[in-house]
Amino acid sequence: MTTSTAPLIAVIAGEHSGDLLGAGMLRELRRLYPNAEFIGVGGPLMQAQGLQSLVPMEDLAVMGIAEVLGSLFKLLGHRRLLVNTFLERRPDVFIGIDAPDFNLPIAKRLKAAGIKTVHYVSPSVWAWRQGRIHGIKQAVDHVLCLLPFEKAFYDEHELAATFVGHPLADAIPMQWQKSDARAHLQLDNVSQWIGVLPGSRKGEIARMAPLFLQVAKRLYADNPALKFVTPMISAARAEQFKVLQQQIAPELPLTMIDGQSRDTMAACDALLLTSGTVTLEAMLIKRPMVVAYKFNWLTYQLIKRLFKARFFSLPNLLADALLVPEFAQEEATVDNLTAALALQLEPQAEQTVARFAELHHQLKQHADVLSAQVVSQLISD
Structure with a gap:
């Protein structure tokens, strides 16, 4: 773990939309901490902000049961590598961006080891499989919510959450002729x-x-x-x-x-x-x-x-x-x-x-x- 003026920040994005979200956040973190080090998984946008991607992001962008099963050994190998690296280097914070099936088990291991954890983009736990909230609480210290009603759900379940708004609302102009x-x-x-x-x-x-x-x-x-x-x-x-x-x-x-x-x-x-x-x-x-x-x-x-x-x-x-x-x-x-x-x-x-x-x-x-x-x-x- 590094000093608060040059923190080590671990972050994992699993697909293009997460790379876009992560790049904006990393850009702002670099303004706050010009000497910060970023390690984890991300695409070209996050790498342009200084992220050292330890495995290819494309390997994580797998959808569908058959596709996941076909890539299971590779995914488990990547997860083992990432967890071991993070436990060894002990980042100041771990940020999982979306991809909850991949990121939350990693966050749970790290939180149990005393590393602070953030999940960016709430899983749709308010809409279905609400029992997942118990697992999320075990894995995450703070949830960053894109939608306002999501924060109310986490408040109700006593898990720290912040409504940060949606980056698309920042990117798309108020008027488009x-x-x-x-x-x-x-x-x-x-x-x-x-x-x-x-x-x-x-x-x-x-x-x-x-x-x-x-x-x-x-x-x-x-x-x-x-x-x-x-x-x-x-x-x-x-x-x-x-x-x-x-x-x-x-x-x-x-x-x-x-x-x-x-x-x-x-x-x-x-x-x-x-x-x-x-x-x-x-x-x-x-x-x-x-x-x-x-x-x-x-x-x-x-x-x-x-x-x-x-x-x-x-x-x-x-x-x-x-x-x-x-x-x-x-x-x-x-x-x-x-x-x-x-x-x-x-x-x-x-x-x-x-x-x-x-x-x-x-x-x-x-x-x-x-x-x-x-x-x-x-x-x-």
């Missing part, structure tokens, strides 16, 4: 544009794109002046979507964009989205939306028994009200989504947009600065 986004993407500025965002993963597109394309086809039949646009994260996902479009709605006037999902959403009059972080981005960009999600049958049987929250989309969770239409599983039908999306093109949708602005202000807390201040306080205590 449609005309500017359309000019950037070379979309015409006269038509009404609907954004179709079925997800970024292969399985999500397989489940959601056929439904979304049928909804777009129905809307286009009712209003041939509409145009559609979809951003795709990679060439492989674009090809997957293109094949489905040719099968289901070959006549649809649809423009496919390479990446640039935020610009694409900003260019639209309304959005059809698969639930996830993209719904928060859409709210911050302030575009009317309809949210849907379909799980595979087995996953849904599990989740519906354990899920405790009233809503599943982030705008509704933040508002604690049905702010945007959301449809899951058997309710996610062509009829329901078409009717709801048509309403989002009506003038009354502007009332929802005004509420989006209020929520944006609530989340805009300078998360990088606040998270670094909490870590600094733990180091000095």
Whole structure:
């Protein structure tokens, strides 16, 4: 362990979103401690802030039971290396960024050895499998929450937590003109544009794109002046979507964009989205939306028994009200989504947009600065 003026800080991020979060926090920690040393796991953004990554971050970015099982020996080996390194070097603080299944067991070992631990991005323990809170308390000294209602849950369970706001609220401007986004993407500025965002993963597109394309086809039949646009994260996902479009709605006037999902959403009059972080981005960009999600049958049987929250989309969770239409599983039908999306093109949708602005202000807390201040306080205590 080093001195408080040159602390040793251990930090692990398991995927790109964590690398982005961690880079902002490390930048602020470097301002507080110019001589700090950072070790752990991170991607190029965190490494640019001085992190020495002990194993490749890509090795941790594994999702799905089959994929985890296939990488299990490698993951366990990495975890053993990291725990042993941290126990030997005894950092002033350990920060796990998201990836709770990987980070919380490490935090538990380190906390038991007297090392202070922080978890950045609350697991969705308030929504499902609430019994996990007991394990989190054993592993973590302080939780950094992105959403305001999360802190209340930890307060109730007597675990120190700070609402730091969401970095996306800091990064996305309060106003994003449609005309500017359309000019950037070379979309015409006269038509009404609907954004179709079925997800970024292969399985999500397989489940959601056929439904979304049928909804777009129905809307286009009712209003041939509409145009559609979809951003795709990679060439492989674009090809997957293109094949489905040719099968289901070959006549649809649809423009496919390479990446640039935020610009694409900003260019639209309304959005059809698969639930996830993209719904928060859409709210911050302030575009009317309809949210849907379909799980595979087995996953849904599990989740519906354990899920405790009233809503599943982030705008509704933040508002604690049905702010945007959301449809899951058997309710996610062509009829329901078409009717709801048509309403989002009506003038009354502007009332929802005004509420989006209020929520944006609530989340805009300078998360990088606040998270670094909490870590600094733990180091000095």
